[in-house]
Amino acid sequence: MTPPDPIHIGSHLVGPGHATYLVAELSANHNGELGRAVETIHAAAEAGADAVKFQTYTADTITIRSNRPEFIVGGTGPWAGRTLYDLYHEAHTPWDWHPKLFEEARARGIDAFSTPFDPTAVALLQRLGAPAFKVASFELVDDGLLQAVAATGCGAQRVAFVHWRGTVPPEGSASRSWPTLPPEVMIEFDGDSFRSGRAPRPGFSKNGVYRVTAATDLAALLA
Numbered sequence: 001m002t003p004p005d006p007i008h009i010g011s012h013l014v015g016p017g018h019a020t021y022l023v024a025e026l027s028a029n030h031n032g033e034l035g036r037a038v039e040t041i042h043a044a045a046e047a048g049a050d051a052v053k054f055q056t057y058t059a060d061t062i063t064i065r066s067n068r069p070e071f072i073v074g075g076t077g078p079w080a081g082r083t084l085y086d087l088y089h090e091a092h093t094p095w096d097w098h099p100k101l102f103e104e105a106r107a108r109g110i111d112a113f114s115t116p117f118d119p120t121a122v123a124l125l126q127r128l129g130a131p132a133f134k135v136a137s138f139e140l141v142d143d144g145l146l147q148a149v150a151a152t153g154c155g156a157q158r159v160a161f162v163h164w165r166g167t168v169p170p171e172g173s174a175s176r177s178w179p180t181l182p183p184e185v186m187i188e189f190d191g192d193s194f195r196s197g198r199a200p201r202p203g204f205s206k207n208g209v210y211r212v213t214a215a216t217d218l219a220a221l222l223a
Contacts, residue, residue, distance in 0.1 A: 010111035010131040012050055024049040026101075028091035037097065038104050045108035052105050053134060054114040056098070056121040059089035095124060102128045119148035126152050 006015030014021040024044035030037035044052050063071065065085040073079045079087055093101075098114075105112035113130040116122045117139060125133065133149045140146075 008131075009051065009113075012111070021051070022049050023051045023053050026052055026054050026093070028055070028093070030093065032090065034094075034097055034100065037093070037101060041101065041104045041110075041112075042108060045105070045110050049110055051111035051113065052101075054093050054098070054101060054112070055117075056093065056095070056114045056125060057088065057117040058092050058095070059085045061118045061120060062088050098124060098128055102130075116145065116149070119144060122148040122152065 006013040006018055008014075009021060012018075012021055024040075024047070026037060026040055029040060041052050059065075063084045065083070067083060071084045073082050073084065073087060102112045111131055112128075113132045113134065114121075114125050115134045115136050116125055117136070122133065122145070133152070135146065135149065
């Protein structure tokens with residue numbers, strides 16, 4: 001079998017024989033300020049990113065307003081004790097910002113796309129001309145979302161999973177811990193299977209601030 005064909009994201013080809021496609025994650029790093037979001041896009045472009053990615057949801061589309069224990073953030077992290085509704089409301093990227101953010105990215109010569117969490121978010125991103133969609137690990141079982149994404153014509157591209165040591169349940173979901181410390185990052189990837197076409201296209205996704213040696217390890221596997 002031959003390796004999978006490259007895919008198009010905007011003007012880029014991503015896959016075997018092509019340069020690594022570098023995506024800068026905005027997420028909630030705007031801290032609720034549109035100006036900060038725009039500045040981050042500019043910084044990503046100046047740093048050499050090929051694209052910037054957002055997260056498209058509201059508190060009402062991703063959770064419910066509840067004080068029940070299952071809707072309270074547990075653990076000892078920075079958000080412990082907060083309701084999911086309040087946290088997502090604070091962290092979300094307002095939908096009326098999206099046209100401006102897409103415009104800024106394109107003006108800087110980089111792609112813009114997002115992670116939708118429900119079909120209404122998919123519809124918004126499609127109207128804005130998103131060249132791709134990133135589906136979050138926990139949404140891989142949301143048939144309605146996956147069908148909405150597939151209906152846009154972007155297709156259902158497969159990617160290899162990055163596993164997080166000590167936090168991966170048997171089904172291989174991503175870790176909920178953030179930030180993930182460097183010793184916790186572990187890439188499980190069969191380079192021979194990828195090159196033969198038996199394995200899907202690999203990718204590495206990370207939120208955190210440190211030297212990402214794992215990305216170098218992945219590049220070595222693909223050499």
